[in-house]
Amino acid sequence: MSISVPTDDEGYVLLKCEHCGNFFKGTPDDLQDDGVLHVFCPSCGLISDSYITDDVLELAIKMATNYANDIIYDAFKNLERHNRMNSMIKFKVEKKPHHETEDPIRSGIEALEICTFPCCKRTAKIKSLLKMTGAYCPFCGVKNYEVE
Template sequence: MSDEINMTISIPTDDDGYVLLQCEHCGTYFKATPSDLEDDRVLHIFCPSCGLISENYVTEDVFELAMKTVTNAVNDMIYNEFKKMERHSKKGIITFKVEKRPKHENEDPIRSGIEAMEICNFSCCERTTKIKPLLKMTGAYCPFCGVKNYEIE
């Protein structure tokens, strides 16, 4: 059996190409484009609301789907190993019987969600993000450089 298992979870973008993120400090949702998030010139992502850097911006939906996917895969691996043990124990003194495969948890697809956001242009980095309208009016931190911007276009 291999020591490494790779799994992929697809996170959808909205109609404008933005992916939903959530700050682990204040819980604020915002959106950014995958190309901006993967750009090597962007060292950290700042929360537009609190201005702090989080370890990750994974939403609860993505985390829950990841946990269900891993649980299903682990249950399948355990079941397959027990089946192998069952085949090898048929001729011995002690037999081993595996009844049925464990039930899989539903892996519901992720939806982009939270559509009440507006595109904001941050002139400091010449990038855009989607934030809530109230945050746009009161001023937001640039997710790419952390500068507080009160005049968001």
Template structure:
């Protein structure tokens, strides 16, 4: 029996091909293209707002979906184990065991790209683009790919 369980969550992109990210430190949202975010040349992703490197840029929607998917899977596995125990204890057993009703599944709502009030900005230091808040575009933002503070963003 294989003890590993693999689950995947597809994170959608918006119409321009950008995926939504959230800084775990300041809570600021920004977007990057999957190609830029997964590029081996990019060692760390910096938050455009606070400039810090976060361990995870997972949004609350993705986290909630992952928790719900895991909860549903674990509940199904426990129910199946109890159902097997119920079947094996039916015949000539002193102890009777009932598995009960199948557990209720948590909603696994699909993820939406969300937050459309972000603008595409080209960072001259890396020649890459990201979507950031319009206010950051005016006041300056940290490049998500190298961490340099840019005051003149295109």
């Protein structure tokens, strides 16, 4: 059985460094590219054996579930609105779906910003702080002091 890790709205998957616990994101295209032999943590520059830790996977699934629930809720809400005209069918959506708690790391993840590493011309989402202090390119490990 394979579990596909859900991507965010912009197509990035969440990764977590097993050395420093830093979160960052990359696109599956870049991460699975044959030209990329190792993935480096943009914060500490080390290579982790696995970036998809259990809590990342769990959180990613919760985020995807919450997102899907919202879509379904909105769709039913629409249906309900249309049904007001038609009294034959009573259709009521009670309340917003209960959201699985995504905390505590969610807020940190939301703050990640897309930047382009000039050395590899690939993008990753990293903490804005790292953009200022310089970040290791996740794809070649070179420290970039200016990332846009």
